[in-house]
Amino acid sequence: MIETMRQINTIAEMRVHINEAKRQGKKVGFVPTMGYLHEGHLSLVRAARETCDLVVMSIFVNPLQFGPNEDFDRYPRDIERDRELARSAGVDLLFTPEVREMYPRPMLTNVSVATVTEPLCGRSRPGHFDGVATVVAKLFQIVQPDYAFFGQKDAQQVAVVTQMTYDLSMPVQVVPCPIVREADGLAMSSRNVYLSLEERSQALVLSRSLKQAEAWLAEGMAIREIRDGLIRMISEMPLASIDYVEVLGYPDLAPVDKPSKGDSIIVALAVRFGKTRLIDNLITTI
Amino acid sequence: MIETMRQINTIAEMRVHINEAKRQGKKVGFVPTMGYLHEGHLSLVRAARETCDLVVMSIFVNPLQFGPNEDFDRYPRDIERDRELARSAGVDLLFTPEVREMYPRPMLTNVSVATVTEPLCGRSRPGHFDGVATVVAKLFQIVQPDYAFFGQKDAQQVAVVTQMTYDLSMPVQVVPCPIVREADGLAMSSRNVYLSLEERSQALVLSRSLKQAEAWLAEGMAIREIRDGLIRMISEMPLASIDYVEVLGYPDLAPVDKPSKGDSIIVALAVRFGKTRLIDNLITTI
Known part of the structure; x- marks a missing residue:
């Protein structure tokens, strides 16, 4: 074959x-x-x-x-x-x-x-x-x-x-x-090779915070609060520098205030660890 | 077939x-x-x-x-x-x-x-x-x-x-x-239907001036003079309003001052007759 x-x-x-x-x-x-x-x-x-x-x-x-x-x-x-x-x-x-x-x-x-x-x-x-x-x-x-x-x-x-x-x-x-992840949750990326051990370990906050966002969305937490919560979680990592943390409609990527049942939502992150900019996201339906 | x-x-x-x-x-x-x-x-x-x-x-x-x-x-x-x-x-x-x-x-x-x-x-x-x-x-x-x-x-x-x-x-x-022309020289265009009889008759200046430009190019007249000459010719028509008259390199459409032997040149015209904007051009090799 x-x-x-x-x-x-x-x-x-x-x-x-x-x-x-x-x-x-x-x-x-x-x-x-x-x-x-x-x-x-x-x-x-x-x-x-x-x-x-x-x-x-x-x-x-x-x-x-x-x-x-x-x-x-x-x-x-x-x-x-x-x-x-x-x-x-x-x-x-x-x-x-x-x-x-x-x-x-x-x-x-x-x-x-x-x-x-x-x-x-x-x-x-x-x-x-x-x-x-x-x-x-x-x-x-x-x-x-x-x-x-x-x-x-x-x-x-x-x-x-x-x-x-x-x-x-x-x-x-x-x-x-679908996104493919390492065993510890880090989304696979050619750029992961840039990371120092310490950066790589702190970068796990990305997949962890997406899991948290999924739980918050399921609980019906307000979009704005979710975003604030994610920013707090990621900012706890001393090597993390946030480029963006967004919760938007999918696939139109338009702002959502109050999603309705059946809406698709993307939680999208871009965060620098040292010189390395990583992105990760979660797409889910409310 | x-x-x-x-x-x-x-x-x-x-x-x-x-x-x-x-x-x-x-x-x-x-x-x-x-x-x-x-x-x-x-x-x-x-x-x-x-x-x-x-x-x-x-x-x-x-x-x-x-x-x-x-x-x-x-x-x-x-x-x-x-x-x-x-x-x-x-x-x-x-x-x-x-x-x-x-x-x-x-x-x-x-x-x-x-x-x-x-x-x-x-x-x-x-x-x-x-x-x-x-x-x-x-x-x-x-x-x-x-x-x-x-x-x-x-x-x-x-x-x-x-x-x-x-x-x-x-x-x-x-x-x-190649451009297809009416028997009198007017380049075929769907927009020709807009023209009044008088506009149509004056629009023949376009093909006439392109013929003139070809002769001038063959004689080695300077590009700037050719352009000026064409503008004069077209302006003699009372119903003509010039949008542009240009002599450029072809196909890059870059300005040419002194074309060398073998250069391709386009003489391009856009002229309004009443409300109707007509274009015409001539491509030739020096």
């Missing part, structure tokens, strides 16, 4: 393989990543394998979605290790373009999505979601997937890509997949 | 036909229009017929590309006539979505192209090319053409769509086709 994985560096070669797969009527599943793979990424590959005939993963650290003072240069990379992990998880085509292959000339085209990009990471990271929407639009044109798999840890990214796909009638089904 | 044309109003039905055509390995040619068809549009259909197995035409007056004081509401429409013209020119699928089919909810996604949108119509019609890029991106996702045919009368539109297609690696070949 799973043959040998092929690594592809150029758009032209991807097209040849994708056209051949399409001619054969294969369903193409796509897992776009920035590499430095962890169990979260691999869970997306397994989800793709279940529904698709050809599983394509991209590894591309996309400069467009990093701000000038962000970690593009030091973002962790390990293509040897990634290749092994991708192969054993069942990737058929591993697309690993260089920046000059994706952006051979200055990129003049920009895809932007309004409204859902305004709060949360959109506010903290100006231009970030333009970079995400633009690269995902481009990757979708190259890979032409029937299904594309994204982790819910980047819940706002899922919302942005879903909105773009809907608005532009892209023939792609966006499939959000 | 040409079977009966099918008219399709929904994205879902288009997908069914396009998927079937793709499965059969058919090359899809696409002619996006705003309807009120003329010989210019039909020449695009004929170009598509020559290279493609399935010819799709869309007729959609796209509100996104009209400014608040422009002619969206009064833009000429005649679907009965268009259907007959499209059928006899060899269209296989005529896609005629309503606005609420294309934009059922507020459009939150915007595709914008920098640089080539700045001069000419981009300056006169703020937001116009965002609307064009966004709707063409969406139509490309729906129709999934191998080739898309555009008239060179809208030369800047061709430049914008070509740039977008390149930047986003869309699997579409953009094919620019």
Whole structure:
């Protein structure tokens, strides 16, 4: 079933393989990543394998979605290790373009999505979601997937890509997949490697506070009080510096004062531990 | 060869036909229009017929590309006539979505192209090319053409769509086709129907001045003098009100002072006759 994985560096070669797969009527599943793979990424590959005939993963650290003072240069990379992990998880085509292959000339085209990009990471990271929407639009044109798999840890990214796909009638089904956590609750992230032992230990407050938020929501506590309570919990960690703590409607990411029964709510956190900015979230229905 | 044309109003039905055509390995040619068809549009259909197995035409007056004081509401429409013209020119699928089919909810996604949108119509019609890029991106996702045919009368539109297609690696070949003119030289346009007899007669200055510009370019006259000469020629028409007269590099639409041998140049005009804004252009190589 799973043959040998092929690594592809150029758009032209991807097209040849994708056209051949399409001619054969294969369903193409796509897992776009920035590499430095962890169990979260691999869970997306397994989800793709279940529904698709050809599983394509991209590894591309996309400069467009990093701000000038962000970690593009030091973002962790390990293509040897990634290749092994991708192969054993069942990737058929591993697309690993260089920046000059994706952006051979200055990129003049920009895809932007309004409204859902305004709060949360959109506010903290100006231009970030333009970079995400633009690269995902481009990757979708190259890979032409029937299904594309994204982790819910980047819940706002899922919302942005879903909105773009809907608005532009892209023939792609966006499939959000659950957050994968370490045994102690820390959400898997390529950036976890940046953490010192002490930072990592204090970062457990994120998953702990989301659990607490879930309990508070179930008890019917007011949104504002929940938010205040979470800020207090996280602030108890001396190494934590809060970027945002928000409780919003999902998937529209609009403010909610008093949720009604049946409403979907996202509790979203972005907190710095030392130089490392971590995000985590919980989506639940009242 | 040409079977009966099918008219399709929904994205879902288009997908069914396009998927079937793709499965059969058919090359899809696409002619996006705003309807009120003329010989210019039909020449695009004929170009598509020559290279493609399935010819799709869309007729959609796209509100996104009209400014608040422009002619969206009064833009000429005649679907009965268009259907007959499209059928006899060899269209296989005529896609005629309503606005609420294309934009059922507020459009939150915007595709914008920098640089080539700045001069000419981009300056006169703020937001116009965002609307064009966004709707063409969406139509490309729906129709999934191998080739898309555009008239060179809208030369800047061709430049914008070509740039977008390149930047986003869309699997579409953009094919620019020559301007089609009336016997007296007036470039074909759906908006010509707005012109009074007197306006129409004075509008012939556009093609006449482009011919003059071509001669001047061949003689090596300075760009600045050519521009001044064209402005004088057009201003002699009492009903003409100049929006712009520009001589730029092509296809980058950058200013040129002294073109070198082999440079491509566009002479681009936008002039109002009464309430009707007409554009015309000439692309030539020095």
